[in-house]
Each structure stands twice: as C-alpha cells, then as structure tokens.
Amino acid sequence: MSVFLRVLAIFALVFIVFQIIPYKGKSNPPINKKLEIKAPEKVVKIMKTSCYDCHSFETKWPWWSHVAPASWSIIDDVVEGRKALNFNIWNSYTKSQKEKLKKEIYRTVAGPMPLPQYVLLHKNARLSKKEIMAIRNWASNGKGFIKTTVR
Template sequence: MKSFLQYLAAVAIIIGLLQFVPTYEKTNPPVDRAKEIKAPQDVMAIFKRSCYDCHSNETHWPWYANVAPMSWAVRRDVIEGRKALNFSTWYDYDEAKRKELRKQIYRSVAIAMPLPQYLWLHPDAKLSQKDKQRIRDWASNGKGFDDIEVR
C-alpha cells in the first residue's frame, strides 16, 4: 500500500512539474468581420461547428487547454491550424492563395479534417456525407476538381 501511495505522489509531482513547461500562448486575436470569410449560411454553419476551433481567431478553448500535457497538443493544433488556414483573416490572403486554400479544403474534408483527436471529444463536429458534399460544392463552385478523387 505504501508503495502505491508513493507511486501516486510521484505521478502527482510529475504532473505538477509539467505545468511549468512553457508552451504556446492561448490567444483569440481580435476579429475584423470585414476580413472574415463570406460563404452561404449553411456552409458557414458547418465551418463554425467543425473547423472554427482551430481555423479561426474565435477558438472555444476547452478547460484541458490549461492542463499539461493535454494543453501542449491542443494549443499546438490551434496555432498550426490557424497558420495553415484562418477563416477570420480570409481576405488577407490574395486571390491565388484563397483559390489554393479552397482546393485544400475540398481535399481535407475527405478524411483528414477535422482532426480525429478533436472528433473524439467533439463528436458533433463530424462531417456527414451531406456536409462534405456541401463544402466541396462551395469550394469548387459546384465543379469539383479533376485531379482530386472524391471519397
């Protein structure tokens, strides 16, 4: 019994120490609505439900974003997600970049996005086949992309 309590104490101390490891800051930079993506309401609803936590400046930070080691993964996903695609600053991208991002969005909804570890804790964010189709239609103006196979 004693060794079990010692073990618990050691784990508690280690978790306590992890809290001091520096990590990314948890930010929500101010949103300028003029720069935010404009899309039909149903498309926006999907983006807001399934993508905005990592691809906008309006992240709903969960409580575990404050607790190491979970916080490291959550914050990294948001920082890296915003870097790859930020719907809050969509019109800061030039036209060519927006076009490229649309194509990546089209591709990403097949399997990669939202990230599986996010869906595990946010099952509502899962895209239905209908949601995927809607996003693809929006991203490609209903035309699809010849070089991307749809799954």
C-alpha cells in the same frame, strides 16, 4: 512510505510541474470582421461547427485544454491549424492562396479534416455526407468537382 505511495507522489509532483511550464499559443486574438470569410450561410455554419476551433481566432477552449500535458497537443493543433488556414483572415489571402486553400479544403473534408481526435470529443463536428457535399460545392466554386492529387 510504501513504494506505491512514493511512485504516486512522484507522478503528482511531475503533474504539478507540468502545469507550471509556460506554453504559448492559447489566446484568441481580436478579429477584423472585414477579413472574415464570406460564403453561403449554410457553409459558414458548417465551418463554425467543425473547423473554427482550429482554423480561426474564435477557438472555444475546453477545460481539458487548460490541463497539461493534454493542453500542449491541443495548443499545437490550434497554432498549426491557424497557420495553415484561418477563416478570420480569409480576405487577407491572395486570390491564388484562396484557390489553393479551396482545393485543400475540398480534398481534406473527405479525409483528415476535422482531425479525428477532435471529432472523438466533439461529435457534432463530424461532417455528414451532405455537409461534405455543401463544402465541396462551395470550394469548387459551384462546379461540385475538382481534380486533386492525393498525397
């Protein structure tokens, strides 16, 4: 066997082994509608399009999320995203948690959220200026502005 074929065979083997390695987190737990966020329809629509894949139990798992090693980083994003903020369990947060999260939402929609690698593959998730303003207006309880400290 040529060196090239040997290397190819090793890669194929490693790839197959990757698929067998168990990796937890790819599930959509049942939802309790009572706990779901209530916000103006326009704002909820933006959240569903741009945030829900990582910040809810209603993740739409694309086909590449089933193929390791890509799946590992996607699953990590969803697991960590749900931990940080989950719109499906919004009403289980305390008042102060909600206010803190709103501040974080206000801050992150103009920067790191939704994650850039996600937006690359989900073009419709990119937030327009108008959408950012709509979310920020909601997050600031209609004030339109919150002072946030940039990290």
